[in-house]
Amino acid sequence: MDDIEYVDMIEPSARSEIEARLSSLIREEGIRCLMAVESGSRAWGFPSPDSDYDVRFIYLRPPQDYVTLRPVRDVVERPIVDDYDVNGWDIRKTLGLLLKHNAVVAEWLDSPIRYIADDPYVAELAALADKHFNPAGYARHYASLGNNNVARWPASTETLQVKRYFYALRPALSIRSLRMFPERRPPMRLQDLMALTDLPPAIADEISDLVALKAQSRERAPARRSKRIEALILAELSKSEDIPEKPDSPSFLVEADNLFRRIVAAVPPAP
Known part of the structure; x- marks a missing residue:
């Protein structure tokens, strides 16, 4: 199984x-961008020629x-134009979601495709995510995501949109x-997940x-349905509750608060 480096799949233009x-x-927004990455099929490892560019970023406003x-709105969004979907989250919102063990934040941190150089605080954000990682919280996220996509599968057809398989x-x-390695966050890319989880060769x-x-x-291209792949998906999604819960440390909120204050304090006030 070839492992493709997707960082190079973003054309220069x-x-x-x-x-x-x-x-x-x-x-336009008067913000400081801490990081900007690709989050979507191009970063997940299964792009199509007509896949959107799903650009996601974390930003900071003036103190x-x-x-x-x-209160200022905690998201910045732009309409999708010419297949470019660009939006981001305020650092306060990001840390709040991290406290809830939001797997999307972790995936952005791990994206193999970066559009700007990471601010040094991004490494601290990733370290915080690792230190207080709760595998059960991530399992609940992925079970909900996977089951919602399975629910969209047609009941009786010979083909299924390929992306519907991948989204589940x-x-x-x-x-x-998470079952095999409950001590670490799962990788973002499909190929890395396949290698890590030791799937049967077939x-x-x-x-x-x-x-x-x-x-x-x-x-939206269709593919012939696979009983083996569907059985694998359904079996793993049914085991989400087997993932051990790691109770939150009392220091998690304190550390997140301290990081937030240091990041905000590092930005000079607007004139």
Whole structure:
């Protein structure tokens, strides 16, 4: 099974366009961008030629925006234009979701595709996520994500959109990873999950064939249904409650608060 490096799959013209959009957004919003990554099929390891660019970022506003009687919105979004989907979360929102063991935050931190250089505080954010990682919290996230996608499968058809398989398969393999390695966050990319969870060769080859098919087809291209892959997905999703719970340390909120204050204090106030 070949392990493809997806960092290089962003064409230079697309990367330049994304960087330009981020620069304009930062200037218009008056924010400081801590990190900007790809989060979607291109970063998950199963892009199609017509896949959107799902650009996600974490940002910081001027200090006075955090001490106001009129709270500023904690997300920045732009309409999807020409397949570019660009939006981000405020650092306060990000840390709040991290306290709830939100797996999306962890995936952004681990994305193999970065559009700007990470701010030094991003490493501290990742360290906080690792230190207080609760495998059961992540398992609940992936079980909900996977089951919601399985519910969209047609009841009786010979084919299924390839992306529908992947949107359930990646969460299922994330749960498999959590079962096998409950001490670590599961990797973001499908190929890394496959390698880590030691899939039977026949299933691994079948999944790799689907990845290759999607790489040459449109986003909604169909594929012949696979009983083996569907059985794997359903079996792993059903085991989410087997993942051990790690109670939160009383220091988690204190450490997150301290990190938030240090990040905000590091930004000079607006004139």
